[in-house]
Amino acid sequence: MFSFKGIALILVNLLFLSANSTSGLDEETTLGHILKPGLGQLVINFAGSIVSADGSGLPAGSGTVVEGKSVYGKHCAACNGIDGQLPGNQLAGGIGSLATGRPLKTVGSYWPYATTLFDYIARAMPYNQEKMLSADETYAVTAYVLRLNSILDDEARLDEKTLPQIKMPNQDGFIELIK
Amino acid sequence: MQDQIAGGGILHRRSLLKAAGAGVAAGFLVPVRATEDWMTHAGEVQSEYGSPSKFARLKREQIGGHTFGPEAGSSSSPLQDLNGTITPNSLHFERHHSGIPAIDPSKHKLTIFGDVARTLQFNYEDLLSYPMETHLYFLECSGNSRRNSLARPLDLSAGSLNGLLSGSEWTGVPLHYLLDEAGVKNESRWIIAEGADAAGLTRSVPIKMALDNVMVALYQNGEPLRPAQGYPMRLFVPGCEGNISVKWLQSLKVQKTPGYTRDETAKYTDLLENGKAKMFSLKMGVKSVITSPSGKMQLRRKGVYEISGLAWSGNGAVRAVEVSADGGKSWAEAIFQSEPRPLALTRFRIPWRWHGQKAVLQSRATDDKGNVQPSRDSAIAGYSLAGFYHYNGMQSWGVSEQGMVKNVFV
The missing domain is CATH 2.60.40.650 (Immunoglobulin-like)
Known part of the structure; x- marks a missing residue:
């Protein structure tokens, strides 16, 4: 039997109905609408870990090129090579090479946004020890990889405000097929 | 030859039927007495989870790992050994960026946040209570057949060259049910999907697609997703490059702009001779x-x-x-x-x-x-x-x- 609460839930769900499915299956129900249980639990203050190009999602923190060199040496150099130069896995160099006969895609020559570098290191590096770096260490190693590409100088420090302001050399190198 | 309808020996569709007719007639001459070992005693007992005949054991081709490690590799479906349009779950192609996580579904949640009226979390058991849809869809890695773009042809099998492609019956909850429940704000244009694997793979989906035929897939060919295909849940974006159907889906962030994540900028973009690169070339061509x-x-x-x-x-x-x-x-x-x-x-x-x-x-x-x-x-x-x-x-x-x-x- 329907409880009062159950009827209330169904009524609440009717308010959030979608009429834009293109599958054609919705229309086959006799009521004309599909009832949904509405079981999503309300959460407050969920920050998530997705960093966007405008800097939204960046955690508070900071790190320098000098600190980054040390983090890189400990956690990154084995796979990416000293100074990001391991052949086949290069992080640096190749700027201006994309339209030549020997294009080299690296962070410096290809990646459009520096925020993406932070996001990727924070979620996916170091390989097999993912998510071990602190926010400060992640800013630091981001700064160091940008230094390897001559995008920052030796004294640079990055934080959640300065990182999104960096203009990458290939930022305008993409044709976005969907806006 | 009179049956030939194109050069090189292509025949009219009825030709083979005639040839097969002769074969059936000959079939009546086969003796019916038991002459093989398996006809004379009981076979194996039934099993909990079946396996293929030892005479028909097929294999996926392993396509090298990333320099980081073998877990960041891929394997392709043996297309040359299959028929029909469904790829068996055990032979579906794989591509992982940091291995296959062993996720306990009781500890996994899907969170919808960002530009929504209500940030909502769904657990696995709850999602199983939602109305679902079932569709046949292909899934293809956007790097499939890439080796045929190299300078010289490689002497490889159909599966090795073109087998980052599989077909399945996918069942799941239409994503718009969940987005409607969270209340997507009008100015939203993109949804950033994030996996719970160690790579935390992240891709942006245009909201128009997300509200159309995208699902949170829970079953593949009738059984819960295999770990290699995203257990307990994955995004499924029909017709689009496989990478965007994020496996082990744990969050969906609604916002005005794409995430410009590593995999949709540094990786899955198409570099042209002129040095420019196409971004968000999501749909797989004919x-x-x-x-x-x-x-x-x-x-x-x-x-x-x-x-x-x-x-x-x-x-x-x-x-x-x-x-x-x-x-x-x-x-x-x-x-x-x-x-x-x-x-x-x-x-x-x-x-x-x-x-x-x-x-x-x-x-x-x-x-x-x-x-x-x-x-x-x-x-x-x-x-x-x-x-x-x-x-x-x-x-x-x-x-x-x-x-x-x-x-x-x-």
Whole structure:
């Protein structure tokens, strides 16, 4: 039997109905609408870990090129090579090479946004020890990889405000097929 | 020969039926007495979870790992050994960026946040209570067949070259049910999907797609997703490059802009000769491949063969497949062995007589939006040699006078 609460839930769900499915299956129900249980639990203050190009999602923190060199040496150099130069896995160099006969895609020559570098290191590096770096260490190693590409100088420090302001050399190198 | 309808031995569809008729008649002469070991005693007992015959054990081809480690690698479906349009779950292609996580579903949540009226979390058990939809869809890695864009043809099998492609029946909760529950704000344009694997793979989906036919998939071919395909849940974006159907889905962030994540900027973008690169080239182009006869096979007799293959398009349904046995000089329309469905694999076939002649077998698909599969030359024109994705050029199989079948470029 329907409880009062159950009827209330169904009524609440009717308010959030979608009429834009293109599958054609919705229309086959006799009521004309599909009832949904509405079981999503309300959460407050969920920050998530997705960093966007405008800097939204960046955690508070900071790190320098000098600190980054040390983090890189400990956690990154084995796979990416000293100074990001391991052949086949290069992080640096190749700027201006994309339209030549020997294009080299690296962070410096290809990646459009520096925020993406932070996001990727924070979620996916170091390989097999993912998510071990602190926010400060992640800013630091981001700064160091940008230094390897001559995008920052030796004294640079990055934080959640300065990182999104960096203009990458290939930022305008993409044709976005969907806006 | 009177049955031939195109060059190189392509036959009319009825030809093979006549040949088969003779075979059935001969069948009556086979003795019915038990003469084999398995006819004379009880076989194995039933099992909890079945396995294939030891005489029909198929294998995925392992395609090298990343320099980081073998867990960041891929494996391809053995297309040459399969028929129909469903890939068995054990043979579905795989591509992982940091291995296959062993997720306990009781500790996994899907969070919808960002530009929504209510940030909501769904657990696995709750999602199982939602109304679901079931569809046949193909899934193709955007790097599939990429090696055919290289300078020289590699002598490999159909699966090794083109098997980052599989077809399944996918069942899940339409994403718009969950987005409606969270209340997506009007100005939102993108949804950033994030996986719970160690790589935390993250991709942006245009909200128009997300509200249309995207689902949170929970079942594949009738059983809960395998860990390698995203257990307990994955995003499924029909017709689009496989990478965007984020496995082990744990969060969806609604916002005005794309995430410009590493995998949609540094990786899955298509570099052109002029140095510019296409971004968000999500839909997989119209494509087909002959799976038999195909690379590494050996024709062991002269006579009539069935050319069999798969066709698909990320734009809709396949409308027609043409087959050539003379390297594209003449073409004949193949027969659909399965009903062509939108965004799903379609099986085609056509009979072919081989009497020891050299041949080049090709197939060319057209979809219901009028897109025609390009030749290899057209498919690579304008793209950088640095490697690009979405290669959908025609696959050509050369047949030698000795019956060896080999990948060739025409």
